[in-house]
Amino acid sequence: EICEKMAYTFKENKLGKEAAASSWHKAEYSFRSTVASYIIKGTIDLVFKNNDGSFTIVDYKTNQTIEPSLYYSQLACYREAVSSMLGCDTGKIRCYLYYLRFGEAVDITKDCDAVDVSEAVKRADKGE
Numbered sequence: 556e557i558c559e560k561m562a563y564t565f566k567e568n569k570l571g572k573e574a575a576a577s578s579w580h581k582a583e584y585s586f587r588s589t590v591a592s593y594i595i596k597g598t599i600d601l602v603f604k605n606n607d608g609s610f611t612i613v614d615y616k617t618n619q620t621i622e623p624s625l626y627y628s629q630l631a632c633y634r635e636a637v638s639s640m641l642g643c644d645t646g647k648i649r650c651y652l653y654y655l656r657f658g659e660a661v662d663i664t665k666d667c668d669a670v671d672v673s674e675a676v677k678r679a680d681k682g683e
Contacts, residue, residue, distance in 0.1 A: 564658040577603035588636035591673035609647040623661045631670035
């Protein structure tokens with residue numbers, strides 16, 4: 556029942572409506588990409604193409620608190636992968652966290668712009 560409510564709330568959210576109206580979207584989009592001579596792999600919760608040709612990445616979070624800064628590097632890496640796979644400039648890819656427990660979308664695109672993805676991947680490889 557709780558999961559159904561969370562899904563419904565997302566569908567009624569602006570992001571959910573944009574995704575539903577998109578001409579192309581993928582959920583659980585697996586990828587492999589090369590960054591700074593590292594191969595990174597992951598699964599993007601949702602990515603979709605907007606009417607203007609740009610893309611939006613949505614990462615669902617079930618956290619008890621809203622702490623977007625924990626995910627800037629993760630979403631910046633996702634954006635690099637989407638850019639590479641779809642041949643789209645990273646400047647045309649928005650990044651959102653959607654906190655399911657709160658029904659709240661947080662746009663972290665500008666924060667992702669500030670991430671040095673190569674350095675983030677190197678730090679992750681070292682376990683930092």
